[in-house]
Amino acid sequence: MDRDSLELRSTVSADGTLRLSLEPVSLPDPGPGQLLVRVEAAPINPSDLGLMFGPADLSTLARDGDGLTARIPDAAMPGLRARIGRSMPVGNEGAGTVVAAGPDQQHLVGRRVAMLGGAMYARLRLIGAGDCLVLPEGAGAEEGAALFVNPLTALGFVGTMRAEGHKAIVHAPAASNLGQMLVRICQADGIGLVNIVRSPEQVALLRGLGAAHVVDSSAASFPGDLTEAIAATGATLSFDAIGGGETTSIVLNAMEAVAARDASYGLYGSAVPKQGYIYGALDLGPTILRRGFGFSWSVGGWLLFNVLQRLDPAIVARMRQRVVDERTTTFASHYTARIPLEGVLDPDTVAAFVRKATGAKYLITP
């Protein structure tokens, strides 16, 4: 049996060079509880880009022998101390076919599985069966490639909303693959959702999905539109993947303006708790908070893995089952392009997929 794999690795060296390369790896035979999977499809999510390229200056991308290199600005190096010299595998999720299995998992040989756990940008992945969802017979690899990160993140937003006692959500930027899933979930579950997008085309896209509240941050009427949408839904919770700049601040101020319409508005701002979560870093610049929203507010990081650990396990199990059941509807992903594993080392291909254009999504097909 072929157990020789190639794995994409990202390494930061002390001199400020980031290097991507494909490393040959020989995997052991699967032990009890383990599966050896031939990876057939793995999406490039924004969180993967963070690990692949970190804060590297992408204008310095260049081929270097078998690898691809980029320079890391000096100012960013202290934050990368823990990565220096560590060759890190990449790729949070993917799907493929089980080619070998531990003695207790032989019934899964030949089945297609969706996987979560890193190191998916590879020919083969040795993985615990518990980190896989077994797909129904006949399901294609692309159907299973992205069943964890975006679907569970979107469901996690709703789970967080319920756990923390909010009744509606503001999301930005909302036209992403994840944003479209969230539109479909909130529609099905009757949850108020304010979608912040960046262009009239994106407004049309989400309205086409049936979204009731879509506001365009490029429009002159944006501040008023946002405030009215928040008033209409009662949203006091937001999720922001941009991170840098003023998105969360603008949302919190709009929530406070709505709260201030109430007669109980106090001297220190409203008593309505307003929560903004930052779950991505599309903009690596600083988060700017203009504190016109009193003292009843919180802004924090939101990371899927941490949230899944905090939520009730029964809720998480229902979330996973729903993702499998609705994989070709609510949680279907659409890909802009498919690239081979080697494509990740091509500067032109990289330049295309790091552009992070909202709604554009790349799939690696090893």
Place this chain on the structure above:
Amino acid sequence: MDRDSLELRSTVSADGTLRLSLEPVSLPDPGPGQLLVRVEAAPINPSDLGLMFGPADLSTLARDGDGLTARIPDAAMPGLRARIGRSMPVGNEGAGTVVAAGPDQQHLVGRRVAMLGGAMYARLRLIGAGDCLVLPEGAGAEEGAALFVNPLTALGFVGTMRAEGHKAIVHAPAASNLGQMLVRICQADGIGLVNIVRSPEQVALLRGLGAAHVVDSSAASFPGDLTEAIAATGATLSFDAIGGGETTSIVLNAMEAVAARDASYGLYGSAVPKQGYIYGALDLGPTILRRGFGFSWSVGGWLLFNVLQRLDPAIVARMRQRVVDERTTTFASHYTARIPLEGVLDPDTVAAFVRKATGAKYLITP
């Protein structure tokens, strides 16, 4: 009995004028559970300045008939919508002598009480007995003037620390009256405290109180000093009264740098929860967060009144008793100057007390 009072009022008008004035008010006789108190001393806390002057441009302070006016920048007016046309009494806390009482409170006539509840910058205050602490016989008014806001805030920091599972605190700016109380509390209770101050003189002041960790943000060695003090105490919680600028961001990044020393440091930053609370607005500018601290972080507003409502009532009762017991030691306040009620309408006097110099504290003696 004289029931004619003068109350300091702050009023914002729609044209952007803020006006302070002393308004004659005739108070009713105290009903059941009520006390009529002759106010003898009331401190000017930063939170009082917020209500008195809001975001007014203090370079435009001017006498206008019996009052004092200042211009409010246009950009700040939307946030003041709820205040327009409302004549607001000022002064969160104070102390005085009970001159009349409801039929069930006659035993308190002649006693000196400490009060919390607003409208303390006045000759007389009608107040519920439950909002007062009765001072021991012989206690002076100055001893009781500031027994609520700063003492309960300092104890509230410790209560929040325990309730949220942290083991030490970072405080900035730490040389304030409140900061000195916090030094004494943490010393008595054996709690790690990192004091951030702004000058060598303030370092000396807090070291003189016995503070173990005092770091000077004006020193070149500040970033390293802060990180080492956080490492020594294990602080993962901070309280920041400055609000604007990068103080909280710098503290969270230092906490993350300490967490990154651990081998379990992950791809998305450390899993150590880091909490920064903003409890004041000495700098009204935007809060800047340079998110080099992963995704396990939260920054939020901290308001004494909200926190007292959330904490266990038994804990709050113990806090109040401790404040009375230790009013001349742990919770003693020292005043820079005493001014009559009319002094608040004098531009030169106002210019002095709004300077918010750390450690300087004014007392109104109506």
